Amino acid sequence: MVTMKEIAKRTGVSISTVSLVMNHRDAGRVKPAIAAHVREVAEELGYQVNPMASSLRTNRTRTIGFISEEVATTPYAGGMILGAQSAASQLGYLLITVSTDGGMDEGEEIDALNRYGADGFLYAKMSNRVTGLPDRLKHSPVVLVDATDADGTIPSIEPDEYRIGYDATKRLVDAGCERIAYVGCSEPMIAQEGRLAGYRAALEEAGRKIDDRLIISVLNNGPALEAVSDLFDWERPDGFFCFNDARAWYVYECAARRGLTIGRDVSVVGVDNHRVFAETFSPQLTTVALPHFEMGYWAAAKVISMIEQRPLDDLQWPETTAPMPPLDAEIPAKVHCTLIEKESVRKA
Amino acid sequence: MVTMKEIAKRTGVSISTVSLVMNHRDAGRVKPAIAAHVREVAEELGYQVNPMASSLRTNRTRTIGFISEEVATTPYAGGMILGAQSAASQLGYLLITVSTDGGMDEGEEIDALNRYGADGFLYAKMSNRVTGLPDRLKHSPVVLVDATDADGTIPSIEPDEYRIGYDATKRLVDAGCERIAYVGCSEPMIAQEGRLAGYRAALEEAGRKIDDRLIISVLNNGPALEAVSDLFDWERPDGFFCFNDARAWYVYECAARRGLTIGRDVSVVGVDNHRVFAETFSPQLTTVALPHFEMGYWAAAKVISMIEQRPLDDLQWPETTAPMPPLDAEIPAKVHCTLIEKESVRKA
DNA sequence: TTGAAAGCGCTAACAA
DNA sequence: TTGTTAGCGCTTTCAA
Numbered sequence: 261m262v263t264m265k266e267i268a269k270r271t272g273v274s275i276s277t278v279s280l281v282m283n284h285r286d287a288g289r290v291k292p293a294i295a296a297h298v299r300e301v302a303e304e305l306g307y308q309v310n311p312m313a314s315s316l317r318t319n320r321t322r323t324i325g326f327i328s329e330e331v332a333t334t335p336y337a338g339g340m341i342l343g344a345q346s347a348a349s350q351l352g353y354l355l356i357t358v359s360t361d362g363g364m365d366e367g368e369e370i371d372a373l374n375r376y377g378a379d380g381f382l383y384a385k386m387s388n389r390v391t392g393l394p395d396r397l398k399h400s401p402v403v404l405v406d407a408t409d410a411d412g413t414i415p416s417i418e419p420d421e422y423r424i425g426y427d428a429t430k431r432l433v434d435a436g437c438e439r440i441a442y443v444g445c446s447e448p449m450i451a452q453e454g455r456l457a458g459y460r461a462a463l464e465e466a467g468r469k470i471d472d473r474l475i476i477s478v479l480n481n482g483p484a485l486e487a488v489s490d491l492f493d494w495e496r497p498d499g500f501f502c503f504n505d506a507r508a509w510y511v512y513e514c515a516a517r518r519g520l521t522i523g524r525d526v527s528v529v530g531v532d533n534h535r536v537f538a539e540t541f542s543p544q545l546t547t548v549a550l551p552h553f554e555m556g557y558w559a560a561a562k563v564i565s566m567i568e569q570r571p572l573d574d575l576q577w578p579e580t581t582a583p584m585p586p587l588d589a590e591i592p593a594k595v596h597c598t599l600i601e602k603e604s605v606r607k608a
Numbered sequence: 609m610v611t612m613k614e615i616a617k618r619t620g621v622s623i624s625t626v627s628l629v630m631n632h633r634d635a636g637r638v639k640p641a642i643a644a645h646v647r648e649v650a651e652e653l654g655y656q657v658n659p660m661a662s663s664l665r666t667n668r669t670r671t672i673g674f675i676s677e678e679v680a681t682t683p684y685a686g687g688m689i690l691g692a693q694s695a696a697s698q699l700g701y702l703l704i705t706v707s708t709d710g711g712m713d714e715g716e717e718i719d720a721l722n723r724y725g726a727d728g729f730l731y732a733k734m735s736n737r738v739t740g741l742p743d744r745l746k747h748s749p750v751v752l753v754d755a756t757d758a759d760g761t762i763p764s765i766e767p768d769e770y771r772i773g774y775d776a777t778k779r780l781v782d783a784g785c786e787r788i789a790y791v792g793c794s795e796p797m798i799a800q801e802g803r804l805a806g807y808r809a810a811l812e813e814a815g816r817k818i819d820d821r822l823i824i825s826v827l828n829n830g831p832a833l834e835a836v837s838d839l840f841d842w843e844r845p846d847g848f849f850c851f852n853d854a855r856a857w858y859v860y861e862c863a864a865r866r867g868l869t870i871g872r873d874v875s876v877v878g879v880d881n882h883r884v885f886a887e888t889f890s891p892q893l894t895t896v897a898l899p900h901f902e903m904g905y906w907a908a909a910k911v912i913s914m915i916e917q918r919p920l921d922d923l924q925w926p927e928t929t930a931p932m933p934p935l936d937a938e939i940p941a942k943v944h945c946t947l948i949e950k951e952s953v954r955k956a
Numbered sequence: 957t958t959g960a961a962a963g964c965g966c967t968a969a970c971a972a
Numbered sequence: 973t974t975g976t977t978a979g980c981g982c983t984t985t986c987a988a
Contacts, residue, residue: 261965263964263965263966264965264966265965265966273974273975274974274975274976275965275966275967275975276967276968276974276975276976276977277973277974277975279966279967279968280967280974283967288973289973289974290973290974291973291974294973294974308719308722308723309723309965309966310723310725310964310965310966311723311724312660312661312663312664312669312724312725312964312965312966313660313664313964313965313966313967313980314965314966314967315660315966315980316660316661316664316964316965316966316967316979316980316981316982317965317966317967317968317979317980318966318967318968318980319980321660323724337686338685338686338707341705341707342707342709342710342712345706345707345712346710346711346712349712349716349717349720354704354720354721354724355706356702356704356705357689357704357705358693358703359686359689359690359693361690362690362694362901363694364690364693364694364697368697369697371656372697372702373702374656375656375657375658375659376659376660376671376702377658377660512861513860513864516861516864516865517864517865517867519865553710609981611980611981611982612981612982613981613982621958621959622958622959622960623959623981623982623983624958624959624960624961624983624984625957625958625959627982627983627984628958628983631983636957637957637958638957638958639957639958642957642958657981657982658980658981658982660980660981660982661964661980661981661982661983662981662982662983663964663982664963664964664965664966664980664981664982664983665963665964665981665982665983665984666964666982666983667964
């Protein structure tokens with residue numbers, strides 16, 4: 261392992277000088293020629309900082325913890341993690357993800373993260389749930405991801421559900437659908453309300469009047485199929501906006517039973533909760549992607565800005581990379597998420 | 609933060625003594641009464657080791673890196689990560705997961721992990737792919753997960769595909785199906801061969817003769833639906849073993865178009881690659897679960913045993929927990945995975 | 957059976 | 973502009 265000592269010896273300067281240079285704190289404090297030489301030798305030797313050693317002095321590890329309860333059971337988490345890791349990596353941080361589903365103890369996992377000195381945390385609850393913050397997180401910078409803070413004190417990143425509903429419905433309008441149904445979720449969720457509002461808004465904007473018989477809310481089980489079946493037979497919609505792919509499945513099943521082809525006889529837009537559905541159904545199923553990557557990305561950026569106590573757009577993004585990579589080409593829609601800024605408890 | 613110094617002061621012994629006690633190296637070296645007192649005070653103060661500090665002396669961080677390329681794009685990864693994290697956590701290690709899909713540079717991510725001093729690595733390639741090992745991993749203990757080593761030198765954990773095919777087919781036999789079809793994957797994969805062999809074995813064991821017209825292999829696209837459709841019409845199978853849920857979808861679609869009900873008119877067993885499908889189709893679709901959790905779990909245990917240079921069953925599992933938690937209750941089947949032991953390169 | 961002391965790689969105050 | 977020095981919390985000889 262190459263150390264600063266090694267570089268100091270090779271360049272004939274002191275370790276402190278090397279430290280200054282390696283931390284880019286050399287402007288006006290180290291002669292440019294020397295700094296250049298140090299950098300050169302460091303490069304040559306393949307020097308890498310030892311973050312454990314510096315953390316001992318600075319109490320900063322440049323790591324952030326990502327706490328999620330559904331890594332294994334939903335595919336939601338993947339995109340978020342990827343986004344968070346992407347931003348963290350660009351900003352020189354390491355993301356440490358712990359999942360607390362499947363018998364893992366959340367408290368213990370957070371303790372572990374604290375032992376390893378995580379500088380801040382991302383706390384994710386899938387599907388924009390209202391949540392409280394575990395006590396052990398109270399003294400660190402935290403950003404909620406896809407979750408709403410019950411106390412109203414923690415910054416959070418949430419999907420713009422209204423916009424999602426609006427976008428999806430607008431596409432059906434633009435596709436020429438006359439009777440557009442909404443197959444929603446009958447569990448109380450923030451997403452349901454917002455998307456329904458977006459659905460209504462898009463229809464009204466298009467000069468349609470809202471027909472409540474076209475709006476149904478179902479669970480993900482047997483009766484759902486019946487409800488969708490009735491919707492088909494009684495209301496004869498020609499466009500469906502589905503809360504998620506599980507709901508889209510019922511529309512598919514009903515269409516298949518009636519000999520109708522999706523994409524020709526009826527149109528379907530679903531929210532792409534589970535990428536696999538979209539892959540399988542494609543290209544008939546049009547999907548609106550949830551901005552998981554973006555949420556993770558900006559949540560990480562935000563928590564780093566809190567750790568470093570500087571504004572979000574003052575972060576040291578690498579010159580080679582734009583702060584936000586373009587959306588994945590396969591994701592057909594741009595939908596939005598919102599950063600909700602709040603007063604946050606500072607790290608002690 | 610509570611340090612050993614603090615405990616030493618409170619108990620009136622030296623830091624070295626505290627260190628011995630906290631590391632359970634006090635047997636016969638510290639008077640039992642003193643050791644007990646130290647432990648008591650440590651407990652009282654809520655002492656936690658500072659792994660960064662000890663790593664500075666020991667060159668061990670008690671972290672292992674999990675490198676996966678498909679966290680975001682497949683739900684496979686979640687179970688593995690959970691299993692690996694579970695074992696790591698039980699054995700006092702921290703799992704650091706990095707995903708290399710979505711524009712992340714694998715080399716850079718591995719460098720980051722090395723900077724943070726990962727003691728060993730899990731290298732995952734989904735769907736049991738044959739793979740080489742990145743150079744930067746060559747000097748650390750590594751276990752491949754769901755992957756086969758091209759060079760034949762790295763230990764790996766792989767699913768028992770034969771057993772999966774056998775189990776799935778056996779269920780259809782037991783359910784009374786007479787004409788059991790296999791809807792496989794036409795891409796060359798280790799899984800395909802093994803499952804097909806298991807399918808044949810189960811049928812032969814049941815005294816059936818293999819009818820090759822009941823075996824089809826399809827991609828996940830348009831022509832697949834036609835192929836399955838033809839299978840339905842020409843061969844009239846009453847049972848389907850599907851390579852994965854994407855293939856099962858085609859069977860569902862065909863059944864729906866013919867007014868047939870899965871679970872009544874025809875039986876389907878699919879391999880549960882994407883949990884969401886199983887949820888949606890449930891309870892009609894019977895699934896055989898891939899042992900992702902188990903693979904992750906034992907891979908982590910194995911790499912830790914390599915790091916600590918002791919046999920797998922000599923590891924310090926916590927007294928409160930059995931080494932291997934029971935399979936998740938929702939997973940209906942026990943399928944097996946195999947640990948393939950090989951000579952491995954030791955950490956320098 | 958215990959403690960003093962050195963040092964892991966790095967940072968930061970202070971002196972020169 | 974540079975170097976000296978003192979530690980961060982811990983482990984590990986080596987002496988006592």
